[in-house]
Amino acid sequence: MKLLYFLTFIFFFSCSETAEDRCFAGLKDKLTYYQEKKPFTVDQIRENKPDYLEIINRKKYRSFKQDSIESIHRYDSDEAQEARWKTHQEEYKMFEEKFSDQFSCSNKQLVGNIAYAIGRNALGFWLLKIENDKSLAYFLGLSFSHYYLNDIQQKPIINGGFLELEGSLVKIVKVPGLPGYDDYSAISDGKLFRLNLKDITKDSDHDGYNDIFEKSFGLNAESNDTDGDGISDFDDLNPMFRSSKNKFTKLYELLMPQYGDTEGNLKKMHYTFTVFENDCDYFHQVSTDYRVLFIPENNNKKTYYVKMTDVTRENISKIKKDKENPDNFFISTSGSSYVSDYSAEYKNGKWELEIIGGIVI
Numbered sequence: 001m002k003l004l005y006f007l008t009f010i011f012f013f014s015c016s017e018t019a020e021d022r023c024f025a026g027l028k029d030k031l032t033y034y035q036e037k038k039p040f041t042v043d044q045i046r047e048n049k050p051d052y053l054e055i056i057n058r059k060k061y062r063s064f065k066q067d068s069i070e071s072i073h074r075y076d077s078d079e080a081q082e083a084r085w086k087t088h089q090e091e092y093k094m095f096e097e098k099f100s101d102q103f104s105c106s107n108k109q110l111v112g113n114i115a116y117a118i119g120r121n122a123l124g125f126w127l128l129k130i131e132n133d134k135s136l137a138y139f140l141g142l143s144f145s146h147y148y149l150n151d152i153q154q155k156p157i158i159n160g161g162f163l164e165l166e167g168s169l170v171k172i173v174k175v176p177g178l179p180g181y182d183d184y185s186a187i188s189d190g191k192l193f194r195l196n197l198k199d200i201t202k203d204s205d206h207d208g209y210n211d212i213f214e215k216s217f218g219l220n221a222e223s224n225d226t227d228g229d230g231i232s233d234f235d236d237l238n239p240m241f242r243s244s245k246n247k248f249t250k251l252y253e254l255l256m257p258q259y260g261d262t263e264g265n266l267k268k269m270h271y272t273f274t275v276f277e278n279d280c281d282y283f284h285q286v287s288t289d290y291r292v293l294f295i296p297e298n299n300n301k302k303t304y305y306v307k308m309t310d311v312t313r314e315n316i317s318k319i320k321k322d323k324e325n326p327d328n329f330f331i332s333t334s335g336s337s338y339v340s341d342y343s344a345e346y347k348n349g350k351w352e353l354e355i356i357g358g359i360v361i
């Protein structure tokens, strides 16, 4: 969905049978450019909305424009804004600590001894819950491509057995010259999004991730160990695929983003994932020190949520063979503002990487 993809090749295969097919870009592959999707209309959003979501029209709510202007998450130098930000941080300290700064939090509410808040991260919106020192986050499965939740809610978010969120239906607006940056505009204001807490908190396999999260990203909501490697989905850093060791998994591991997490804090971050769109088995089999999810390249194989929502920030291409040298390969990494092309030579059981080109936007 990012401008960058206009510059990056996406490879399509007529037959994706073997790891060889899925991992190596060959001469027969058709090259195609990403085409921007048309934003959904209000009717299309309603038609495709999740079953567990009720959208109610309530015109009197704050508009998207008003809420965005007054948002606590706006970064400007206004002193009053800074003071509000400080108060906000103080107020949400408990959530920041319990969830290790994985979310941007808002709309805190106490119900008996349970503290609730709305959390946002790169994957989407979550309902955060702290009860007797135990913290859990429930994914809401509402794409930020379509749903905007007001930063300032006029009414409590928990009402009876329901989560009620004021907001708007929105579309993404691309900003020319700012790749990777998404702006939004409202296509219908004054909405109440109503979700039953029973639906949100449902965790059929009791692995700690709610069904909505697992179904949104292609994990198995009926098994607490999707890839059957003996590590539960909640504790598995690569929950979708079993890890393996060979020269190509090693190559992908070398090229994956490095977050410099020397203290191993990322391991404890159960709700923070780096998402890659790639079908290569070797890439799927990587061992990592942070959480990863993979989404299929073929649009028809994607879950509805990832089809609608841009959750990929970084990617690594397929591998290209060097006709001149069987030990030499070409591969590219890309992010929202760069592409780096590498030549990778496998010598004496080790990879030697050399940057041979790229683009910085």
Ligand SMILES: [Ca+2]
Pocket: 203, 204, 205, 206, 207, 208, 209, 210, 211, 214, 221
């Ligand atoms: Ca689960």
Ligand SMILES: [Ca+2]
Pocket: 205, 207, 209, 214, 219, 220, 221, 222, 223, 224, 225, 226, 233
């Ligand atoms: Ca599961």
Ligand SMILES: [Ca+2]
Pocket: 225, 226, 227, 228, 229, 230, 231, 232, 233, 236, 238, 239
């Ligand atoms: Ca597992």
